[in-house]
Amino acid sequence: MNEKNGFATPIRDSKIEAVLGRLHAVADTQEEEAELAARPRNLKNTQWGPDFLKDKMIPIHREQGSFLYLLARSIRAKTIVEFGTSHGLSTIYLAAAIRDNRTEGQVIGTEFVAEKMAQARRNLEETGLTRFAKIREGDARETLKELPDGIDMCLMDGFPPFSLEVFKLIAPRLRKGAIVVVDGTETLRKPQADFLAYLSDPANGFRYTELSFGDGTGLAVKDL
Numbered sequence: 001m002n003e004k005n006g007f008a009t010p011i012r013d014s015k016i017e018a019v020l021g022r023l024h025a026v027a028d029t030q031e032e033e034a035e036l037a038a039r040p041r042n043l044k045n046t047q048w049g050p051d052f053l054k055d056k057m058i059p060i061h062r063e064q065g066s067f068l069y070l071l072a073r074s075i076r077a078k079t080i081v082e083f084g085t086s087h088g089l090s091t092i093y094l095a096a097a098i099r100d101n102r103t104e105g106q107v108i109g110t111e112f113v114a115e116k117m118a119q120a121r122r123n124l125e126e127t128g129l130t131r132f133a134k135i136r137e138g139d140a141r142e143t144l145k146e147l148p149d150g151i152d153m154c155l156m157d158g159f160p161p162f163s164l165e166v167f168k169l170i171a172p173r174l175r176k177g178a179i180v181v182v183d184g185t186e187t188l189r190k191p192q193a194d195f196l197a198y199l200s201d202p203a204n205g206f207r208y209t210e211l212s213f214g215d216g217t218g219l220a221v222k223d224l
Helices: 014-034 062-074 089-100 114-127 160-173 193-200
Strands: 079-083 106-111 133-137 151-156 174-183 206-211 217-222
Touching (some): 014 114, 174 193
Parallel strands (some): 079 106, 079 151, 106 133, 151 174
Antiparallel strands (some): 206 217
């Protein structure tokens, strides 16, 4: 469907798509205002540090959301971990997939900024997906220390300089064949270079590639 006439996703749920459409529109406005598309995202610059980002959504793009939903459906994901919940836009796509997989699973998210976490919870309530997602408040390097075994899927979309440290908490809990999706492999390559190098090294047990949509999308499968 043309975005000017409405917002359609593979989820095919008008209530959920209305919330997603609204959130994507807000994100578009923020991106235009900050001229994000026109300059690299260098998080070592104070302009791109935590203070600048604290009220910004910086979410996945529409096509990435549909991609996440379909991936989670295709592997019948039951447990998904998300680093970087923000306002819960990506969480909605993932929680909808778990719901539609007809499992009692859950997205385990984490968000450092209390205001963002509160907004994410409100957005999940509006979609009716609250029981399919649990957001932990605080630093992901602490909140994700305890995770269940057998995680089916992971989305890495949090503060890039912390990505490798956070992922090393998640990786041992991923089941063989689990999917890892990484946002910002083009625009945020430098601040997460060590993490991308880790995924690319076969010795660490993953098969990895990159896809040219969104801000660059990494895709890995746990092989060992």
